[in-house]
Amino acid sequence: MSDLTKLTLKSALDGLAEKHFSAEELTRAHVSAVEAARPLNAYVLETPDKALDMARASDARRARGEAGALDGAPLGIKDLFCTEGVRSTACSRILGDFRPQYESTVTANLWRDGAVMLGKLNMDEFAMGSSNETSAFGPVVNPWRAQGDETPRTPGGSSGGSAAAVAAELCLGATATDTGGSIRQPAALTGTVGIKPTYGRCSRWGVVAFASSLDQAGPIARTVEDAAILLKSMAGHDPKDSTSLNVAVPDFPSFVGKSVKGLRVGVPKEYRADGMSAEIETLWEQGVAWLKDAGCEIVEVSLPHTKYALPAYYIVAPAEASSNLARYDGMRYGLRVEGANLTETYEKTRAEGFGEEVKRRIMIGAYVLSAGYYDAYYLKAQKVRRRIADDFDQAFEKVDALLTPTAPSAAFPLGQSSDDPVAMYLNDIFTVTVNLAGLPGMSIPAGRDASGLPLGLQLIGRALDEGTLFSLGSALETAADFKARPQAWW
Secondary structure, three states: OHHHHHOOHHHHHHHHHOOOOOHHHHHHHHHHHHHHOHHHOOEEEEOHHHHHHHHHHHHHHHHOOOOOOOOOOEEEEEOOEOEOOEOOOOOOHHHOOOOOOOOOHHHHHHHHOOOEEEEEEOOOHHHOOOOOOOOOOOOOOOOOOOOOOOOOEOOOOOOHHHHHHHHOOOOOOEEEEEOOOOOHHHHHHHOOEEEEOOOOOOOOOOEOOOOOOOOEEEEEEOOHHHHHHHHHHHOOOOOOOOOOOOOOOOOHHHHOOOOOOOOEEEEEHHHOOOOOOHHHHHHHHHHHHHHHHOOOEEEEEOOHHHHHHHHHHHHHHHHHHHHHHHHOOOOOOOOOOOOOOHHHHHHHHHHHHOOHHHHHHHHHHHHHOOOOOHHHHHHHHHHHHHHHHHHHHHHOOOOOEEEEEOOOOOOOEOOOOOOOHHHHHHHHOOOHHHHHHOOOEEEEEEEEOOOOOEEEEEEEEOOOOHHHHHHHHHHHHHHHOOOOOOOOOO
């Protein structure tokens, strides 16, 4: 039954509906695949017993004619999402063996629709990283390898476990989060589809916070249609999240395959970054040609404040992180390292519990929020953020969506940039603008580099216009015909 793991989410759901196999059979195939793929380190916690219980319950519902939209579909859950009674650590030592007594809204929505949980997926600690190397559980290894080269490569971050698990056929889809590109960049580096929806489209309740004005949950899947199916279940208004938008959830799958004839697609000239590989540039031009062939009109647009986006992001995000992470003090849950007094207990707990990258961002955040520097840094970054959003508003007066590269390179070797934070931060150069403006963005696998590693293209849409992205994304997907899968070496 191992071929069951090769199915797309849509074909698996169709197979379940037609009774070609049961949810239990589908889940057992995935449980076996997860066990065999431990060298990838994609899962930090496997929950096979829970998965099989959920699958049996799904089969019982289907037998009664009560199947939900995702009934019987085995999914992986990023360890940033709180799951009731199941360890949730954000891949940080400071949360220890934390087992929430509540369920995040996004995962509750998935279980409501009948999905099955295979386990918790690896990620950068507190979602801070672009290579999944800051995890307390060690790095995830990208299932893709360059031709003739066995060097382990990054799957991207922070949702590296989610992207690697989908690419290696260890789940039919996965939850992920995106604060500065953490859904789209890993999707590009693993040949998968990832969409960061509009800020507020998915509830943040029960998702461990990194930067609250930037964080947004979304799916990573194998196809554009699968991503649409997952997002439809994940999204929805939640009164428990004050930033959740009280708007109806469209039927996202209905946009897949729609004609894109007549749509105007912008190509921002500022995204031709210094040092961008010729292969990325060529792929971008190819993407433009594909959309032209599909009937789109291509328009050059300008986003003049793009060059300030990365510095602004790395002021705003650490500032919010330093505030959000103040709650981890060893008092109520997680790691506690005793000191001679209360202050020393705080200091020792946080020093031992947080990894180096998290400490770096907390210190940057505390610095830019301090009395002498608040105006010079944090306030200025917020003004830049407003200008970036204005740039997008002006561009969307002329076009329906934008096409850009997703990441500046293919998957790089693990350890290559881990000692150089600035080089690592540059991985987010094409993605952070979308978070700063709160817009939807999607990465679609569109080609491979000379060594056979996947490359992605990014679509950016108007707020709450994910539907157009699904239509354009499926047009790109059809044209690119990206069918490649990593060869199993694990």
